[in-house]
Amino acid sequence: MPAKSRPVDPEGLAARFIALEKHDSTHDHLVWGMRMNRDRAIAAVPDWKELRELASQIKEHTLTHLDQYLEQFEQNAKKLGTQVHWARDAAEHNTTVYDILQSHGVKSLIKSKSMLQEECGMTPYLEKRGIEVTESDLGERIQQLSGEPPSHIVVPAIHKLRSDVAKLFAKDLGTDPNNSAPHYLVEAMRNNARPRFMAADAGMTGANFAVAETGGFVVCTNEGNADIGASVPPLHIASIGIEKLVPRPRDLGVFIRMLSRSALGSPITQYTSHFHGPRKGGELHVILVDNTRTDLLGSPDFWHGLKCIRCGACMNTCPVYRRSGGLSYGATYSGPIGVILDPGFDLSKYRELPFHSSLCGSCSEVCPVKIDISDQIYKWRRVVAQKGLLRVTKAVGMSALGKTLAHPEVFHAGEFAAESALAHLPRFLLYNSLNPWGKHREMPAAAPQTFRQWYIENRRTK
Amino acid sequence: MTPKQLIAIVDEVHGILRLKGDGRIHLELPASWAQIGGRAEPTTPTSFGSDLRYASVQGDAHPFAHAHRELLRRVRGLELIEIDRPDECCGFGGSFCVTDEAVSAKMGYNRVNDFHRRGVEYIVSADMSCLLHMKGVIDRLKLPIKVIHVAQILNGGPA
Numbered sequence: 001m002p003a004k005s006r007p008v009d010p011e012g013l014a015a016r017f018i019a020l021e022k023h024d025s026t027h028d029h030l031v032w033g034m035r036m037n038r039d040r041a042i043a044a045v046p047d048w049k050e051l052r053e054l055a056s057q058i059k060e061h062t063l064t065h066l067d068q069y070l071e072q073f074e075q076n077a078k079k080l081g082t083q084v085h086w087a088r089d090a091a092e093h094n095t096t097v098y099d100i101l102q103s104h105g106v107k108s109l110i111k112s113k114s115m116l117q118e119e120c121g122m123t124p125y126l127e128k129r130g131i132e133v134t135e136s137d138l139g140e141r142i143q144q145l146s147g148e149p150p151s152h153i154v155v156p157a158i159h160k161l162r163s164d165v166a167k168l169f170a171k172d173l174g175t176d177p178n179n180s181a182p183h184y185l186v187e188a189m190r191n192n193a194r195p196r197f198m199a200a201d202a203g204m205t206g207a208n209f210a211v212a213e214t215g216g217f218v219v220c221t222n223e224g225n226a227d228i229g230a231s232v233p234p235l236h237i238a239s240i241g242i243e244k245l246v247p248r249p250r251d252l253g254v255f256i257r258m259l260s261r262s263a264l265g266s267p268i269t270q271y272t273s274h275f276h277g278p279r280k281g282g283e284l285h286v287i288l289v290d291n292t293r294t295d296l297l298g299s300p301d302f303w304h305g306l307k308c309i310r311c312g313a314c315m316n317t318c319p320v321y322r323r324s325g326g327l328s329y330g331a332t333y334s335g336p337i338g339v340i341l342d343p344g345f346d347l348s349k350y351r352e353l354p355f356h357s358s359l360c361g362s363c364s365e366v367c368p369v370k371i372d373i374s375d376q377i378y379k380w381r382r383v384v385a386q387k388g389l390l391r392v393t394k395a396v397g398m399s400a401l402g403k404t405l406a407h408p409e410v411f412h413a414g415e416f417a418a419e420s421a422l423a424h425l426p427r428f429l430l431y432n433s434l435n436p437w438g439k440h441r442e443m444p445a446a447a448p449q450t451f452r453q454w455y456i457e458n459r460r461t462k
Numbered sequence: 463m464t465p466k467q468l469i470a471i472v473d474e475v476h477g478i479l480r481l482k483g484d485g486r487i488h489l490e491l492p493a494s495w496a497q498i499g500g501r502a503e504p505t506t507p508t509s510f511g512s513d514l515r516y517a518s519v520q521g522d523a524h525p526f527a528h529a530h531r532e533l534l535r536r537v538r539g540l541e542l543i544e545i546d547r548p549d550e551c552c553g554f555g556g557s558f559c560v561t562d563e564a565v566s567a568k569m570g571y572n573r574v575n576d577f578h579r580r581g582v583e584y585i586v587s588a589d590m591s592c593l594l595h596m597k598g599v600i601d602r603l604k605l606p607i608k609v610i611h612v613a614q615i616l617n618g619g620p621a
């Protein structure tokens with residue numbers, strides 16, 4: 001049995017982010033803004049409710065017939081001249097990429113944003129083997145230069161202020177550290193990136209959708225960076241999670257209408273590029289990756305998580321995510337979708353994530369493919385408890401609470417003690433480091449009479 | 463006000479509220495059946511595990527259609543105030559309020575300040591734990607806001 005990984009501490013990391021007041025309030029403001037834009041965008045689509053239902057059904061159908069759609073995709077992709085590879089896990093994915101790169105003598109690689117490649121830890125793996133990897137999405141490039149993973153699946157550097165980016169670029173691109181004008185910074189990065197695009201030996205992308213009926217796949221970006229990365233170098237490799245399949249091209253009409261509306265509130269991504277086989281004189285490789293997806297598919301409680309189209313709407317609406325910043329989840333996927341996906345990769349490491357939620361349910365409401373995210377968060381809590389991975393304080397507290405609530409006499413004694421304490425104890429005994437509630441909030445006032453006492457006196461009939 | 467009336471009214475309301483095919487809540491009640499002066503805003507109950515989930519707050523493009531507004535709209539003398547983030551969670555979340563103290567308190571402060579900015583006098587909810595949490599924040603910040611259960615208003619105003 002592998003050693004249990006140390007758990008990440010989302011509460012502690014979130015508290016540190018909140019202490020950076022300007023970062024926290026700006027992050028909350030910007031991310032909430034995306035949620036509002038999303039609300040406006042979907043309000044303009046009269047059949048949104050039907051679209052959601054349809055999207056959910058298409059995904060459920062595909063996932064329950066995944067074997068046949070994957071084989072259909074492989075056959076059709078091969079007919080287009082695409083070379084298809086299969087990877088059981090992250091390690092197989094990375095060695096497959098490396099083998100392809102090596103056989104083509106690739107020294108430098110330009111890649112667009114891919115959460116799957118993040119999930120596989122591909123960039124550090126390739127860098128260790130002497131391949132220069134450049135992220136071409138602006139936000140991802142900022143994160144790469146910072147040595148940080150993306151903090152949001154759509155807007156990876158959203159937790160940073162403009163002034164942070166100015167300082168970072170000053171160090172790496174030689175810009176003026178005091179000039180944080182967006183056009184200035186973007187132009188500096190553009191000038192830095194352009195020669196890298198031209199010189200790269202290979203381009204890599206992910207994929208948003210893969211179509212079984214055609215063997216083609218779709219990459220959505222707002223910067224066009226995937227297109228240039230896939231079109232300039234002679235070699236294009238795309239990493240595709242097996243859950244990205246849709247049966248027919250017409251299904252794209254459902255998902256593409258929903259993706260960017262849910263993500264940023266725009267009707268469609270700036271670039272929605274369809275790849276059908278290699279271009280003339282080029283090579284196209286597709287790697288179909290499992291990496292725990294089939295485990296999830298076999299789980300009655302959690303397989304719906306595979307419907308996710310990575311729009312980030314759940315993150316934008318999540319009040320906990322907006323205050324915490326994505327990095328506090330310590331995982332590839334942050335926010336509500338991260339809370340239900342990450343424990344599937346490493347339960348011990350991500351055991352605290354399901355508790356980093358107030359279970360308000362907003363994520364399930366906004367999910368365009370109707371994933372029962374908040375219900376799954378609750379179910380992961382149960383899994384953590386059943387596997388004996390609850391933090392000691394939580395396990396003791398929950399067990400005491402369970403016993404108290406199960407025994408009325410214990411409950412009433414506790415109620416009496418609490419009311420007396422609230423009414424009579426001096427402030428320093430009520431408000432101290434043992435009482436996290438009291439750090440920022442007042443304790444409730446003691447009621448002159450509990451409802452139960454009132455009921456016994458006034459309403460009880462023998 | 464006696465709890466017997468209070469419970470009766472809530473039961474009656476549960477019976478009458480209906481979510482019709484157009485996704486909106488329909489309620490048939492006498493035009494005015496309770497009275498309270500002041501400016502108030504209902505806070506959204508959390509949708510998770512709540513039997514108050516008559517209509518989707520954020521899903522399916524009915525952002526403000528929820529039971530409380532429909533009920534409170536019919537209360538004479540009550541002005542309903544729109545806040546910036548009507549469906550934001552107050553951050554209580556059960557044990558979350560102590561195990562995730564920093565995030566929970568920040569959510570509570572942001573939520574209460576949203577009401578305060580708009581001059582809300584009463585925060586109305588059917589969820590006692592939302593009210594408990596926001597009261598804790600209101601008292602710490604010494605703000606002139608009262609929390610009140612929706613049934614207290616429907617039963618004729620705060621006792």
